[in-house]
Amino acid sequence: MAAKRKLKPASVIISMVAVIVSMVTIDSIRRDIFRVNTNEGVKVEDGHFISQTADGMSVDGTLPFNFEDEPTTAFEGIENVGYSQVTVSKDGVSKGLLAIADDAHPVAPIEESDTVDLFKAKNEYYTLIEQNVQLSKDAAEAFNMMMADYYAEYQLTDFVVYGTTDTYTAEGSYCPRHFAESAAGNCVDLALCGWESVISYDGADTQGWVNENCYKYGFIVRYPQDKAAQTGQEYCPWHLRYVGTVHSTIMHDKNLCLEEYVRALKDFTCDSPYEYTVGENTYTVYYAPAESESGKISVPISGNYEISGNNSDGFIITANKN
Numbered sequence: 001m002a003a004k005r006k007l008k009p010a011s012v013i014i015s016m017v018a019v020i021v022s023m024v025t026i027d028s029i030r031r032d033i034f035r036v037n038t039n040e041g042v043k044v045e046d047g048h049f050i051s052q053t054a055d056g057m058s059v060d061g062t063l064p065f066n067f068e069d070e071p072t073t074a075f076e077g078i079e080n081v082g083y084s085q086v087t088v089s090k091d092g093v094s095k096g097l098l099a100i101a102d103d104a105h106p107v108a109p110i111e112e113s114d115t116v117d118l119f120k121a122k123n124e125y126y127t128l129i130e131q132n133v134q135l136s137k138d139a140a141e142a143f144n145m146m147m148a149d150y151y152a153e154y155q156l157t158d159f160v161v162y163g164t165t166d167t168y169t170a171e172g173s174y175c176p177r178h179f180a181e182s183a184a185g186n187c188v189d190l191a192l193c194g195w196e197s198v199i200s201y202d203g204a205d206t207q208g209w210v211n212e213n214c215y216k217y218g219f220i221v222r223y224p225q226d227k228a229a230q231t232g233q234e235y236c237p238w239h240l241r242y243v244g245t246v247h248s249t250i251m252h253d254k255n256l257c258l259e260e261y262v263r264a265l266k267d268f269t270c271d272s273p274y275e276y277t278v279g280e281n282t283y284t285v286y287y288a289p290a291e292s293e294s295g296k297i298s299v300p301i302s303g304n305y306e307i308s309g310n311n312s313d314g315f316i317i318t319a320n321k322n
Helices: 009-034 090-094 137-154 180-184 206-217 245-254 258-267
Strands: 042-045 048-051 083-087 115-117 134-136 159-163 187-193 198-200 219-223 236-242 274-278 281-289 296-300 305-309 314-320
Touching: 090 305, 090 314, 115 137, 134 137, 137 159, 137 187, 137 206, 137 219, 137 236, 180 187, 206 219, 206 236, 206 245, 219 245, 245 258, 245 274, 245 281, 258 281, 258 314, 296 305, 296 314
Parallel strands: none
Antiparallel strands: 042 048, 083 296, 115 134, 159 187, 187 198, 187 236, 219 236, 274 281, 281 314, 305 314
């Protein structure tokens, strides 16, 4: 009878190590053969994907808003990946948060279903000049948040909403100018509660907090200081416009008025969009012309995007990458 062979533990361990090393080596060779290098020139720094080939990338993971340079993106060389086509109407260029209006080029008035009765929707931190005041739902929510934070900062409730879609501008008005853009339902004209009266708001003193911080809530001072050559209007601290926090933040950070911002975005397409990080979210913003014969523009497949006309010749698409 043959003697039983006893396996030595050391021999077993050596054999197992040899098998593992062989498997790792084979897998490494396979990866080298089939690897597709989709991240060439990209590194991760402080949790952000940063293109080493994109000159001027800032440390917060955003591209510089310098429109004099060629637009760049961390996804250069990949065209229309992740995009689909949607049909838009040319009439749609007059609608949206970024549509630029004047008396010769009015914007589409807001649908009643998209507004709220501010008398019912407002909080206790400001007053209305009259009860019949309509405002877009998003703008109303953002304005309530801003007024609550203003009160938390100064314990004041001295702001008066003097008008929104329809502002009194005749003799004796505290907001004496009418703006065609107000018809879109995203504008707020402000005055102040004085001693037993209403007084004009000039953007100064404690109340100037609103002008300094409104961008955090999606508002801009529509006609800011030192931008009359671009906007065609002198400084109007009392006239705020809601454009959404993505656009208001970029305009604030880059010191751009709406005209400058919309014009600059024409340099960016879905193939090479502008990219910016706001808070914890990264967004891409780009322009699509309206004169396409098919009436189609490219939008992200994910559906997480917004479209605004510029009220001239095209559309601005804003997409959340997160």
